[in-house]
Amino acid sequence: MDDLRYMEMPVDQDTKISASNVQIYYGDNQAIKDVNVEIADKTVTAFIGPSGCGKSTFLRCLNRMNDTIDICRVEGTIKIDGDDIYDNAVDPVQLRAKVGMVFQKPNPFPKSIYDNVAYGPKVHGLAKSKADLDVIVEKALRRGAIWDEVKDRLHAPGTGLSGGQQQRLCIARAVATEPEVLLMDEPCSALDPIATAQVEELIDELRQSYSLVIVTHSMQQAARVSQRTAFFHLGNLVEFGDTSQIFTNPQDSRTESYITGRIG
Amino acid sequence: MTDASNAAPLREKKSLLVVDARTKKRNAAEARFKMYGIIAITLGLLFLAVLLTTIISRGTGAFTQTFISVPVELREDKLDKKGNRNLEDIKKVSTFGYNPLLGDALSAVIAEGGFTTEITKSKELRKLLSSSAVGQMRAYVIENTDQIGQTVTFDFFASSRVDGYIKGRVTREDLARDKNLSAEHLDLVDQMIEAGVVRKKFNPSFIFGADASESRPEQAGLGVSMLGSLFMMLVVLFLALPIGVAASIYLEEFAPKNRLTDLIEVNISNLAAVPSIVFGILGLAFFIQFCGGYLGIAAMKASAPLVGGLVLTLMTLPTIIISTRAALKAVPPSIRDAALGVGASKMQTVFHHVLPLAAPGILTGTIIGLAQALGETAPLLLIGMVGYIASNYPDSVLSGFTDPNSAMPAQIFEWAKRADPAFYERAWGGIIILLVFLMTMNIIAILLRRRFERRW
Ligand SMILES: Nc1ncnc2c1ncn2[C@@H]1O[C@H](COP(=O)(O)OP(=O)(O)OP(=O)(O)O)[C@@H](O)[C@H]1O
Ligand SMILES: [Mg+2]
Numbered sequence: 001m002d003d004l005r006y007m008e009m010p011v012d013q014d015t016k017i018s019a020s021n022v023q024i025y026y027g028d029n030q031a032i033k034d035v036n037v038e039i040a041d042k043t044v045t046a047f048i049g050p051s052g053c054g055k056s057t058f059l060r061c062l063n064r065m066n067d068t069i070d071i072c073r074v075e076g077t078i079k080i081d082g083d084d085i086y087d088n089a090v091d092p093v094q095l096r097a098k099v100g101m102v103f104q105k106p107n108p109f110p111k112s113i114y115d116n117v118a119y120g121p122k123v124h125g126l127a128k129s130k131a132d133l134d135v136i137v138e139k140a141l142r143r144g145a146i147w148d149e150v151k152d153r154l155h156a157p158g159t160g161l162s163g164g165q166q167q168r169l170c171i172a173r174a175v176a177t178e179p180e181v182l183l184m185d186e187p188c189s190a191l192d193p194i195a196t197a198q199v200e201e202l203i204d205e206l207r208q209s210y211s212l213v214i215v216t217h218s219m220q221q222a223a224r225v226s227q228r229t230a231f232f233h234l235g236n237l238v239e240f241g242d243t244s245q246i247f248t249n250p251q252d253s254r255t256e257s258y259i260t261g262r263i264g
Numbered sequence: 265m266t267d268a269s270n271a272a273p274l275r276e277k278k279s280l281l282v283v284d285a286r287t288k289k290r291n292a293a294e295a296r297f298k299m300y301g302i303i304a305i306t307l308g309l310l311f312l313a314v315l316l317t318t319i320i321s322r323g324t325g326a327f328t329q330t331f332i333s334v335p336v337e338l339r340e341d342k343l344d345k346k347g348n349r350n351l352e353d354i355k356k357v358s359t360f361g362y363n364p365l366l367g368d369a370l371s372a373v374i375a376e377g378g379f380t381t382e383i384t385k386s387k388e389l390r391k392l393l394s395s396s397a398v399g400q401m402r403a404y405v406i407e408n409t410d411q412i413g414q415t416v417t418f419d420f421f422a423s424s425r426v427d428g429y430i431k432g433r434v435t436r437e438d439l440a441r442d443k444n445l446s447a448e449h450l451d452l453v454d455q456m457i458e459a460g461v462v463r464k465k466f467n468p469s470f471i472f473g474a475d476a477s478e479s480r481p482e483q484a485g486l487g488v489s490m491l492g493s494l495f496m497m498l499v500v501l502f503l504a505l506p507i508g509v510a511a512s513i514y515l516e517e518f519a520p521k522n523r524l525t526d527l528i529e530v531n532i533s534n535l536a537a538v539p540s541i542v543f544g545i546l547g548l549a550f551f552i553q554f555c556g557g558y559l560g561i562a563a564m565k566a567s568a569p570l571v572g573g574l575v576l577t578l579m580t581l582p583t584i585i586i587s588t589r590a591a592l593k594a595v596p597p598s599i600r601d602a603a604l605g606v607g608a609s610k611m612q613t614v615f616h617h618v619l620p621l622a623a624p625g626i627l628t629g630t631i632i633g634l635a636q637a638l639g640e641t642a643p644l645l646l647i648g649m650v651g652y653i654a655s656n657y658p659d660s661v662l663s664g665f666t667d668p669n670s671a672m673p674a675q676i677f678e679w680a681k682r683a684d685p686a687f688y689e690r691a692w693g694g695i696i697i698l699l700v701f702l703m704t705m706n707i708i709a710i711l712l713r714r715r716f717e718r719r720w
Binding site: 063065068070093094096099100101102103105107108109110114119123124170174175176177 | 403520521598599600601602603604605606607608609612616617621
């Protein structure tokens with residue numbers, strides 16, 4: 001485990017998202033139980049835990065993607081920069097512009113690479129002119145570390161790229177709208193080791209400007225890219241702390257069994 | 265690890281080259297099942313072949329018609345006594361006034377061709393021709409007054425009996441009890457065929473003409489009711505498509521899932537199965553009696569394609585809604601997530617991403633719904649869109665919607681119902697035209713689907 005980077009960088013940042021007493025239900029079934037968590041700015045926070053423990057559920061509540069599921073109900077408060085995102089005055093559309101999301105399966109629109117990236121800025125009116133838009137698209141694709149591979153075929157369909165390229169395109173699409181928080185749900189689970197390494201490198205760069213939350217099943221990945229780690233188990237947030245501490249000196253026995261591979 | 269590994273193995277070791285009894289049995293079952301499938305498909309194809317050959321063998325006759333070419337002297341002393349070519353005076357001569365001209369002309373044809381016949385009376389001679397002949401002459405004279413005094417050769421429809429004789433439908437024996445034609449006439453017809461005066465040729469007026477009265481099957485055509493169908497389809501397209509698509513989008517993408525929407529959903533599915541005649545009587549009660557009668561909306565009257573279109577819209581809506589919802593459901597949720605994830609609103613998500621991807625399915629559903637509506641007969645009978653309603657093309661697009669008209673399938677039904685077997689042939693011919701339309705629409709649906717199909 002010597003590729004772990006957890007010794008670097010003590011975390012001391014402003015709080016970006018703070019969740020307190022969050023309960024999430026699917027109908028009568030409680031998926032998240034009383035979770036309190038503070039997610040720092042300019043930091044990568046990893047959510048780990050066994051399958052079905054509610055990581056995706058919690059992540060999707062941070063930009064209210066769960067609104068689309070009728071039976072999903074959220075209690076407690078989640079604040080971003082001090083604003084309660086479940087307040088009636090909050091328009092989820094505005095929220096999602098601020099809190100972008102990358103999904104587990106690469107899901108480019110069946111449109112050109114250019115249109116994929118340009119769509120968000122167009123919807124939010126970020127570009128005054130075509131030239132503006134070109135600049136935004138190029139910048140986003142560069143940040144997505146995919147510019148060199150696609151600059152000659154911007155008008156080819158995005159669905160024609162390889163899986164890893166598609167995922168980086170989706171990341172570029174997410175950063176094109178200039179979000180402040182980027183949520184990633186197992187962004188590398190469909191990727192090979194090389195593409196995974198590229199995406200991880202990208203995540204590390206994006207940390208300079210965003211607050212990132214990443215769900216992952218790979219302990220190594222959590223250790224490599226994150227500064228803070230949250231361990232979920234059966235809907236509970238069991239332990240939350242600096243990645244280095246979670247991996248070297250877990251306080252809870254469940255955390256320890258999980259990271260050493262005894263429960264999963 | 266477990267007990268199983270210590271117990272005797274469940275499968276004996278055997279060479280792969282020997283097929284065991286159980287495998288044999290399974291393979292036999294599979295072969296039998298394949299055979300059932302092949303038998304089913306063969307039967308289906310057989311029925312289709314029988315259907316098509318019947319339709320084609322019986323219907324193609326309707327596209328040809330027997331014509332008799334007769335040079336007629338348009339005598340001035342009969343048609344324009346005053347001789348000043350005043351249109352009003354010429355119009356005063358009714359079709360009766362043309363009868364003697366026609367009789368004389370036929371006598372002349374016989375004399376000239378050297379045909380031998382016992383028939384001499386003008387009235388008897390005219391039985392060879394369709395009773396539309398005098399009308400055709402009169403219309404020609406009114407159009408071309410300068411031709412009065414000249415001899416003009418007309419191609420008249422032969423009467424339906426003569427036509428039937430030439431097509432083999434009517435025999436001499438049949439005529440024994442028929443007062444419309446006698447065997448004498450047929451002898452004359454034989455000679456006329458020889459001389460080339462009587463010919464069977466392609467008859468465009470079957471496709472483009474209007475229906476005719478019961479006594480003139482030779483003159484009846486499908487054209488005007490085709491137009492009635494066209495106007496109805498326009499109404500259906502412009503009402504059912506937007507309403508259906510809007511309803512489906514709302515139900516599929518926006519509506520909360522609760523009792524009420526469940527109820528609506530079940531009802532839409534049920535509506536698709538409601539017999540079309542129910543929609544017909546609804547149209548009669550609501551559109552014609554209530555809107556047209558009680559509220560006094562003039563356009564809503566019996567036999568108007570507008571009303572027919574409205575009734576068919578009601579009928580087509582469930583089909584369009586069901587297929588549109590299926591098309592929307594087929595769009596992967598990941599696309600919606602992607603759009604919502606970059607901060608598109610729900611409506612933007614639907615209109616920018618979901619709808620374009622669902623378009624081929626929606627179009628296919630719409631065309632199939634239209635094709636269904638085009639072939640629908642029962643509701644039209646109830647709102648009075650039956651045969652011999654319109655004898656002319658509508659004067660304008662607007663009156664196309666409101667003037668009484670029939671529709672293709674209703675016209676076919678009307679022909680099949682009439683007593684004269686000559687109409688029976690036309691019913692089959694009409695079915696060929698209807699099938700050509702339906703096939704064209706289905707081919708368009710297939711092409712559209714191919715054209716827009718996209719992978720994601
Ligand atoms: N749309 C839904 N409707 C009902 N229950 C759901 C729904 N989505 C998730 N759940 C339930 O919520 C619980 C948490 O699911 P979630 O997807 O958040 O798990 P996860 O930690 O992301 O798992 P994985 O690592 O396998 O992705 C599970 O018990 C799941 O069955
Ligand atoms: Mg998950």
